[in-house]
Amino acid sequence: MVGEAVAEPSPSNRGALPTGFGALDEALRTGGWPRGSLALLDAPRGAGATSLAIGSLAAAQEAGGIVAWIDAAGCLDAATAERLGIQLEWLLVVKPTSPLEAVELAGWLARSGLVDAMALDLGESPDQAGGNGLVAGLDRLGKLLVRGRSVALLLTGEWLRAAVARVAAVRLALEREAWLAVGRDLVGQRIRATVTRHRWALAGETASLDLWFGEGRRIDALLPPLAVPREAAPALAPVAVATAVAETEPEEQPDLRILSA
Amino acid sequence: MTRILALIWPTLRTAPASHAGHAAHRAPADAPAEAESSVDVPAMLDRLDDLSPRVEAVDRGVALVDVTGLGPSLGDERRIATRAVAMVREVATLPVRAGVGENRWLAVLAARLALTARPDPAVSVAFHAFPDGLEATRAVLASLPLVLLPADPDTRQRFALFGLTTMGELAALPRSAVGAQFGVSGERLQALARGEDPRPLTPRRRPERLTRRVTFEPPVEGVGGTALVLRRACAELCDALKLRHLAPGRAILTIDLEDAPALTVELTFPEPALEPDWIARLLIGRMEAASRTRHLRATSPEGEEEARVVAIGLAFDRLSDPAARQLPAFQAQAGRWEELRWSLERLATRFGEGRLWRASTERPNASLPERQAGLRSVGGDREDET
Numbered sequence: 001m002v003g004e005a006v007a008e009p010s011p012s013n014r015g016a017l018p019t020g021f022g023a024l025d026e027a028l029r030t031g032g033w034p035r036g037s038l039a040l041l042d043a044p045r046g047a048g049a050t051s052l053a054i055g056s057l058a059a060a061q062e063a064g065g066i067v068a069w070i071d072a073a074g075c076l077d078a079a080t081a082e083r084l085g086i087q088l089e090w091l092l093v094v095k096p097t098s099p100l101e102a103v104e105l106a107g108w109l110a111r112s113g114l115v116d117a118m119a120l121d122l123g124e125s126p127d128q129a130g131g132n133g134l135v136a137g138l139d140r141l142g143k144l145l146v147r148g149r150s151v152a153l154l155l156t157g158e159w160l161r162a163a164v165a166r167v168a169a170v171r172l173a174l175e176r177e178a179w180l181a182v183g184r185d186l187v188g189q190r191i192r193a194t195v196t197r198h199r200w201a202l203a204g205e206t207a208s209l210d211l212w213f214g215e216g217r218r219i220d221a222l223l224p225p226l227a228v229p230r231e232a233a234p235a236l237a238p239v240a241v242a243t244a245v246a247e248t249e250p251e252e253q254p255d256l257r258i259l260s261a
Numbered sequence: 262m263t264r265i266l267a268l269i270w271p272t273l274r275t276a277p278a279s280h281a282g283h284a285a286h287r288a289p290a291d292a293p294a295e296a297e298s299s300v301d302v303p304a305m306l307d308r309l310d311d312l313s314p315r316v317e318a319v320d321r322g323v324a325l326v327d328v329t330g331l332g333p334s335l336g337d338e339r340r341i342a343t344r345a346v347a348m349v350r351e352v353a354t355l356p357v358r359a360g361v362g363e364n365r366w367l368a369v370l371a372a373r374l375a376l377t378a379r380p381d382p383a384v385s386v387a388f389h390a391f392p393d394g395l396e397a398t399r400a401v402l403a404s405l406p407l408v409l410l411p412a413d414p415d416t417r418q419r420f421a422l423f424g425l426t427t428m429g430e431l432a433a434l435p436r437s438a439v440g441a442q443f444g445v446s447g448e449r450l451q452a453l454a455r456g457e458d459p460r461p462l463t464p465r466r467r468p469e470r471l472t473r474r475v476t477f478e479p480p481v482e483g484v485g486g487t488a489l490v491l492r493r494a495c496a497e498l499c500d501a502l503k504l505r506h507l508a509p510g511r512a513i514l515t516i517d518l519e520d521a522p523a524l525t526v527e528l529t530f531p532e533p534a535l536e537p538d539w540i541a542r543l544l545i546g547r548m549e550a551a552s553r554t555r556h557l558r559a560t561s562p563e564g565e566e567e568a569r570v571v572a573i574g575l576a577f578d579r580l581s582d583p584a585a586r587q588l589p590a591f592q593a594q595a596g597r598w599e600e601l602r603w604s605l606e607r608l609a610t611r612f613g614e615g616r617l618w619r620a621s622t623e624r625p626n627a628s629l630p631e632r633q634a635g636l637r638s639v640g641g642d643r644e645d646e647t
Contacts, residue, residue, distance in 0.1 A: 061594075066594050066597055089594075092639075093620055094616060109604075109608075115601070
């Protein structure tokens with residue numbers, strides 16, 4: 001029929017997987033991660049991308065789904081994931097030998113249609129990257145996902161972010177707003193999540209997320225009212241400065257003790 | 262007239278030592294537990310199927326075979342029993358004892374009494390048979406002690422209080438008197454003491470197995486060279502099953518080698534599968550891995566070369582209707598995980614082992630968090646722990 005648009009997958013007929021954070025679900029305007037999407041969590045190190053991914057996988061499990069963690073970076077600690085809300089029984093851990101293989105395995109899982117959500121952690125180091133092959137693989141993964149109902153959350157370092165940004169259906173920029181502290185103890189961090197790209201909805205919305213160390217979303221009910229936002233970059237203690245200078249990267253080092261992290 | 266052969270081996274839990282009054286009637290000491298667990302009972306029963314179509318597995322340590330009418334073709338009962346014991350011993354070298362009687366109770370009792378025949382050097386198998394006819398059998402039973410009856414301790418004590426020590430004494434009492442004193446169970450024991458057992462032998466249904474065997478003439482170099490034939494064998498068996506709306510749950514591949522022991526690869530499917538291509542690929546993957554592990558290489562004057570394959574045998578069993586498969590209930594993920602396992606099998610074949618893992622809480626109270634959870638390999642026919 002003339003004038004009729006080609007049936008583009010829309011949020012209404014795709015459905016969505018909850019992110020585990022109500023504010024983010026609203027910001028995405030699709031009620032969560034749209035099914036069949038490759039979502040890039042664009043965040044510097046320590047800005048909560050891994051916690052957000054684990055929280056999203058836990059929420060998918062609560063909705064009756066099976067999830068996978070494709071661990072090309074080799075950073076997943078199952079015990080920590082469990083503490084953050086993941087049911088290990090329904091978690092498939094994939095350990096590929098290279099980022100390229102990780103993308104290929106993700107494609108297979110997406111094609112099976114039996115995994116609802118997967119986190120694809122490609123790590124920080126570009127040593128084993130297959131260059132253009134990796135981006136092409138991710139492009140292919142994105143197309144496979146669109147045909148299915150799985151959601152892939154992509155965690156990667158700066159080396160790949162720019163290249164991946166154009167193949168991701170959803171891009172979420174994460175930035176730390178503040179530490180959350182109770183007294184002198186750091187108990188979490190407040191993250192500002194900005195939807196910078198969305199294939200099926202209007203981008204630009206932001207959400208403020210509180211990520212609690214150690215306990216994920218299953219936090220003590222008493223903790224949030226007690227927590228006070230602090231400066232995002234607290235001053236370094238003298239001793240910490242001495243050791244931190246010797247390190248390669250002057251990362252933010254709060255002078256506070258971290259509880260149960 | 263029915264004749265039943267009972268075979269018992271040491272896993273049988275006989276009467277406790279305190280109940281065994283006569284040393285001659287006491288069962289021999291049980292074999293070590295590891296021997297018990299290693300006995301392949303289904304394979305033993307499969308062998309006995311060749312003797313008679315009516316075989317019943319009563320317990321892990323007792324099998325009954327209906328040998329009625331086998332005399333003209335196989336010889337007397339002792340010869341039949343010797344043959345049956347030899348068949349069982351081909352699967353597991355166990356001290357099997359054999360007994361023959363008119364019903365299942367008499368057959369098992371005869372097998373228990375077979376120990377008395379053991380000292381006879383002319384007899385290779387511990388064997389005992391009750392004579393034909395109930396009257397003759399009762400005459401033999403009459404002198405046997407009551408401890409041989411499957412009675413509970415209280416009943417045994419009451420028998421002793423009444424001065425009953427042999428089966429003949431119990432059998433001679435009026436049935437109504439036994440019922441009044443010992444109840445229904447007493448009546449049942451009296452019937453056994455009289456050599457009566459109404460329970461029929463219920464033959465087991467022989468598990469179906471489809472097999473295909475291909476012989477190579479001349480032998481093929483290396484296990485890899487058999488892949489094409491294996492694919493064709495898988496396709497043929499799957500086609501045969503497809504017509505009957507059945508699918509195998511397990512595939513067993515046996516590779517006969519020229520200068521090395523046979524290689525057996527077993528593959529249990531996560532669900533009944535009728536995909537010959539994937540079954541063949543999984544079997545080939547396992548076969549090559551097994552051959553690497555076994556270092557199947559022969560040394561020839563020209564140097565080291567791969568072992569030559571003489572024949573391959575493929576068997577499909579655990580047949581079931583794939584449409585009638587019951588998935589685990591109550592957990593949303595359980596059924597889908599079973600389906601996923603099949604995909605993981607394929608992934609493991611495509612990418613190799615060690616890629617796919619499943620996490621589980623191993624030691625929740627471990628002091629170090631990294632020791633609380635562990636990973637188990639999935640995607641193969643086993644789940645390895647790390």
